[in-house]
Amino acid sequence: MLSLPYLSLGWKLYRSMIVFGTILTGALQFLVVWIFNSLNATPLIETFFQQLPPQMRLLFENEFMPSMSISGAVALGFNHPIVLFLMGLVAIVIPARQIAGESENGLLELLLSLPYQRKQLLFSLWIFAASALLLVVLGAFSGSVIALIATRNLNIIFLGHLLKVSLNLWSLFLLVMSCAVMVSVFNREGSRAGLTGAIVIFTFYFIYFLSSIWESLEFTKHFNIFNYYQPQKLIFGGINLGRNLLVLSILTLICLIIAFLHFEERDIP
Amino acid sequence: MFLLTSLPGKEFHISVIQIKNLTKFYGKSIGVRNLSFSVEQGEIFGFLGPNGAGKTTTIRLLLDLLRPSSGEISVFGTLIPDKSARIRRKCGYLPGDFTPFGHMSVQDFLNFIVSVRGIQHPDYFLLDRFQLVKELSRKIKHLSHGTRQKLGIIQAFFHNPELVILDEPTTGLDPLMKMEFYDFLFDYQKKEKTVFLSSHDLSEVERICQRVGIIREGELVALESIENLKKNRYRRLKFTLREPVEKLDVPNASLVYRKNLDYEYIFRGDITQLLKLLVNLPIRDFYFPEPHLEEVFMYYYEEQENA
Numbered sequence: 413m414l415s416l417p418y419l420s421l422g423w424k425l426y427r428s429m430i431v432f433g434t435i436l437t438g439a440l441q442f443l444v445v446w447i448f449n450s451l452n453a454t455p456l457i458e459t460f461f462q463q464l465p466p467q468m469r470l471l472f473e474n475e476f477m478p479s480m481s482i483s484g485a486v487a488l489g490f491n492h493p494i495v496l497f498l499m500g501l502v503a504i505v506i507p508a509r510q511i512a513g514e515s516e517n518g519l520l521e522l523l524l525s526l527p528y529q530r531k532q533l534l535f536s537l538w539i540f541a542a543s544a545l546l547l548v549v550l551g552a553f554s555g556s557v558i559a560l561i562a563t564r565n566l567n568i569i570f571l572g573h574l575l576k577v578s579l580n581l582w583s584l585f586l587l588v589m590s591c592a593v594m595v596s597v598f599n600r601e602g603s604r605a606g607l608t609g610a611i612v613i614f615t616f617y618f619i620y621f622l623s624s625i626w627e628s629l630e631f632t633k634h635f636n637i638f639n640y641y642q643p644q645k646l647i648f649g650g651i652n653l654g655r656n657l658l659v660l661s662i663l664t665l666i667c668l669i670i671a672f673l674h675f676e677e678r679d680i681p
Numbered sequence: 682m683f684l685l686t687s688l689p690g691k692e693f694h695i696s697v698i699q700i701k702n703l704t705k706f707y708g709k710s711i712g713v714r715n716l717s718f719s720v721e722q723g724e725i726f727g728f729l730g731p732n733g734a735g736k737t738t739t740i741r742l743l744l745d746l747l748r749p750s751s752g753e754i755s756v757f758g759t760l761i762p763d764k765s766a767r768i769r770r771k772c773g774y775l776p777g778d779f780t781p782f783g784h785m786s787v788q789d790f791l792n793f794i795v796s797v798r799g800i801q802h803p804d805y806f807l808l809d810r811f812q813l814v815k816e817l818s819r820k821i822k823h824l825s826h827g828t829r830q831k832l833g834i835i836q837a838f839f840h841n842p843e844l845v846i847l848d849e850p851t852t853g854l855d856p857l858m859k860m861e862f863y864d865f866l867f868d869y870q871k872k873e874k875t876v877f878l879s880s881h882d883l884s885e886v887e888r889i890c891q892r893v894g895i896i897r898e899g900e901l902v903a904l905e906s907i908e909n910l911k912k913n914r915y916r917r918l919k920f921t922l923r924e925p926v927e928k929l930d931v932p933n934a935s936l937v938y939r940k941n942l943d944y945e946y947i948f949r950g951d952i953t954q955l956l957k958l959l960v961n962l963p964i965r966d967f968y969f970p971e972p973h974l975e976e977v978f979m980y981y982y983e984e985q986e987n988a
Contacts, residue, residue, distance in 0.1 A: 417796040425784070518780045525744050525774040526797045529766045679707075680746040 415528065415536040422540040426506060430544045433498045434551030441489040441555030448485035449563040482565050483573070486556050487644040490577050495552060496617070499581070502548055503589035504609040506541040511593065513602025515681045524680050534675050538593060538668070545585045553578045576653050577643040583660040584641040588613055590667035597675040637663065695722040696758075697844050697875045698743065703752035705738055712738035713899045716752070720877055720892075725870055727890030727907075728879040735899040736879040737777050740848050743877070744774060756844070770798065773840065777848035777879075779833035783822030787813065787832055790821060791839065800840045807835045810865060811858070826853040834862065838869070845869070847878045851885060863889050884971055887911060895981065902981045915976040918946045918955065920967035931958060947976060 423430075461469050489495065511534075514520040523533060556574055560566035592609035599605035620638040623629040633639040640659045645651035698720040705712035713735040720726040730736050741747040742754060745765035754761040756768045781790050795803050808814050811831040816824060824832065830853040837845055851859050866876055866889055880886050886893050886907070893910055895903040905913075918934065922942040932955065934948035942965075948955060959967060 415797070417793055420796075421782070421793060424789075425782075518776060518778050519782065521741070521746055521776055522774075522779070522781065524746055525769060525772075525776070526794070527766045527770040528797070532766075677748060679748060680741070 418536040433548045438551035438555030441552045442559040444489040445559035490643040499585045503585045504592040507592040507596045508606035511596035512599040512605035549582045573647045587664045590664045594667040594671040699755045701753045706750045723873045725876040727886035727893040730896035734896045771843045773837035773842040773845040775833045775837040775847045788817040844875045921965045923963040923965045
């Protein structure tokens with residue numbers, strides 16, 4: 413079912429992006445923890461928080477940095493918009509280019525004239541993109557671990573929290589990637605598929621952001637994928653990882669079923 | 682299991698491709714309509730038609746890239762889409778617009794094909810025959826159109842397939858390489874392999890194919906042996922006189938163009954009488970240009986109308 417030559421082809425095509433994403437998330441994670449530990453930034457941040465309007469302060473406390481501690485810094489690193497953007501980039505670009513983009517430039521026709529089953533091709537692509545996302549998550553995980561070792565803050569409980577957050581981050585972007593796969597099999601242009609995927613994800617993120625500062629939109633959180641990834645709550649307690657994984661996995665599965673069924677029936681190109 | 686059919690000239694033929702009442706719609710517009718024909722083992726079958734006639738659609742249907750609206754296709758006796766991946770293992774394919782991975786070198790691309798197809802003994806001789814050995818380390822995006830086309834031909838034949846489907850294979854090849862390609866196809870045919878080739882070049886099809894299917898606006902206009910095609914088709918004759926003649930009556934031909942001493946006729950049938958006439962005219966120059974496909978179709982339209 414899995415095509416190793418296809419995985420190797422994907423690596424040749426996207427290795428720069430994946431390696432760049434892995435190093436950048438790792439470095440960012442390291443820097444956030446290192447800077448927080450090196451500088452006595454707590455008074456500075458607290459002063460900054462006090463200057464914010466109450467709703468913004470609530471947002472920062474809930475979503476980014478609930479505690480002026482090293483744990484809070486780690487949570488901030490894992491929920492930083494740059495990390496989410498990089499993960500989103502990997503999750504959307506790979507399926508959009510490999511399905512809709514290759515349909516557009518004729519490569520999908522060439523690939524499917526080889527002895528590939530359509531489901532085999534799609535499955536191999538999904539495994540490749542999932543592995544790429546895992547690498548980026550491992551970059552963030554490694555950056556945090558190295559920083560915590562360097563600052564002598566690592567302990568077994570913290571390591572457990574980090575693993576949970578990493579797993580949650582990975583499963584969130586598996587869903588984003590599966591959604592991008594679904595959008596791509598319905599498209600014949602890579603750029604359009606990528607843009608559609610990005611708009612969908614950004615809309616979710618934006619609504620989630622609004623619902624955090626606007627009470628009347630709070631009910632939408634239950635229907636928002638970003639509600640099922642909250643590193644600060646995973647680290648400080650208050651949320652069940654199993655619930656997050658269950659919801660994200662079910663949505664991932666739905667996207668994949670739709671994608672596989674349509675890809676099996678669609679015309680190439 | 683292969684299908685056995687009876688055709689004139691031979692007792693039994695093994696049908697490698699069988700198409701029955703094949704129709705494909707793209708929304709409301711028609712791709713192909715009610716196609717039925719078969720291709721036998723060991724023949725080079727030409728699929729002739731102008732651009733947009735439905736040649737590529739038919740090929741994509743054969744390869745299970747498109748899903749038919751109705752009708753049946755079987756390749757090697759197996760209905761498409763059943764086991765289509767297994768069927769494609771025995772097929773080679775050159776797309777009409779061959780655009781491989783530009784960032785790859787020729788060597789890397791061929792290695793990819795070898796690994797996907799699980800080829801035990803790749804035919805490296807092809808690299809030599811199509812003069813691609815020197816290009817192995819070059820990136821595909823830096824190759825000329827013709828060289829890229831040669832790579833497309835090589836990848837289609839690299840695993841020595843039983844059936845090769847070629848969509849306008851000589852596009853971009855220089856005349857010498859075209860000749861080499863034709864020779865190669867004849868050698869290939871001697872191994873009892875089958876070639877399905879689409880083209881809009883009548884002379885190419887006449888030169889290399891045994892049978893031809895003619896398609897226009899999605900419908901199969903004719904299914905002919907090349908002998909019949911040659912016998913029935915219209916030809917064009919162009920000549921220039923040295924001096925004007927009083928009366929010019931060319932038998933069985935229609936004047937389609939005249940300017941000063943230049944004449945162009947279209948005719949069909951026996952050429953002998955025409956040649957006799959030309960001998961007696963003050964001819965400066967004459968030649969038989971390649972007919973347009975529409976002129977080839979004219980005969981078949983007349984036939985259909987008569988029927």
